[in-house]
Amino acid sequence: MVEEATLVHRARNGDPDAFRELVERSMKFVYRLAYDLTGNRQDAEDLSQEVFLKAHRSLPSFRGTSKWTTWLYRITVNAGIDARKMKKHIVTEYDDDSMAGGSGQSRPNAPDRIADAAMIQAKIEHALSGLSPNERSVFVLRHYHDLPLRQIAEILDVAEGTVKSHLFRAIQRLQKDLAMFRKEYGLEEA
Amino acid sequence: MISCEQFRDLAPSALYHELTGSDLDQFEEHRRTCSGCSALYDGMASTVTFMNRRRVDEPGDAYWSGYADRVMDGIRKTGPARKVIFLPLPQRIPRWAYGIAALLLIAAGIYLGRSWFAPGNSVGNQAASLQTNREAPDSVAAMVASYLDRSKNILLGVVNGEPDAYSPELLASQQRASRELLDRGVVIKAALNRPDQQQLRQLIQSLEVILLQLANIDIRPGVPMVELVKDGISKNSILLRINMQEMKNNNHPVRKTGTYHSSSRRVPL
Secondary structure, eight states, X not given: OOOHHHHHHHHHTTOHHHHHHHHHHHHHHHHHHHHHHHSSHHHHHHHHHHHHHHHHHHGGGOOSSXXXXXXXXXXXXXXXXXXXXXXXXXHHHHOGGGGGGTTTSOOOOOGGGOOSHHHHHHHHHHHHHTSOXXXXXXXXXXXXXXXXXXXXXXXXXXXXXXXXHHHHHHHHHHHHHTGGGHHHHOOOOO | OOOHHHHHHHHHHHHTTOOOHHHHHHHHXXXXXXXXXXXXXXXXXXXXXXXXXXXXXXXXXXXXXXXXXXXXXXXXHHOOOOOOOOOOOOSSOOHHHHHHXXXXXXXXXXXXXXXXXXXXXXXXXXXXXXXHOTTOHHHHHHXXXXXXXXXXXXXXXXXXXXXXXXXXXXXXXXXXXXXXXXXXXXXXXXXXXXXXXXXXXXXXXXXXXHHHHHHHOOOBTTBXXXXXXXXXXXXXXXXXXXXXXXXXXXXXXXXXXXXXOOTTSOOOO
């Protein structure tokens, strides 16, 4: 298997096959991160493809001092934040009524009626959508992508202490939003 | 023993098993002796465990089998990556040269400022002629599209560039482009005189601030000047606003502007 650095070098020199190989190697984790940042499949598909277009466009500025995957994580997070802002803007501008439904997702019902997995899923997505873009990025990178805090700091280009405080606040907010599951699933009160 | 505040600082690392050695010992000791912090930590731990119930909606194999083709097709439609042209510069540039370069930049800034804002200046006249020329809305729209597209490319390069790899050559290339766009921005702003173009004018003003910063920064070890520019891009949502403007323009490409084209519009994949 050709090394990643070699492929990146070839891609930077305009080799489409090399870039294609890089896409194939990283498409699933980019999609997964896009899903974690957007919370639905359609947006994740759009975002992940947009990430590769942006990556291709920005290839000349990629100097290879960090790993290709780290760089892609950074592009995905930035694109996710932009997409979220844009979506929020569009919803605010053109569809104020839809805000009441939490971006079209299921609205929370009374705790005793939320029992099945689908409703838990909807509630978790709703809780994630309540995080700030930075909080959400840090939480999903640490929790769902198992990246160490130091690497997250590198990806987001911030201090590790900042990552820790984002993560702390993210978990506190999630805990508060998911408080209705406190009794059923043993969540403590935030 | 650590304080409750220190405990909270360490809690995220402890949750994900990133604490070791004396930090971990002190953390555990505090947890044993402080019921409030212990409850706080237990709550966070159970929340994190609960988040594992989340499921990801994965596309099937059919989606993945054509994925790379769709991406490559999108790339072909949007055109090749823009190559950064590096000028041959000496390997080691002495520190004093940066100082002189900074002085020259300031002098150039003063000169350009006086040229732009002095009454009867050439750029102003050029702008005025555009402003009064009602026969050329297409050229204004094309200038705006090109201005936004080029600005976006530069800013993407800044935002997605690696912090440690910012070379003088790359910066010089971005600075040249920024200065050129600053020149164009003055002309374009003057031509955007309708009330419905106010938002676009404001976007160009915001862009000018960022481009001016970029055009005048200097790379020095330990001083993250590029980070200030990145911060400005992020705080002002510049890329988002450019995208919004491009979306708006793409909704009415021909009716309003005739020959409007944008190479960075969304490509259906």
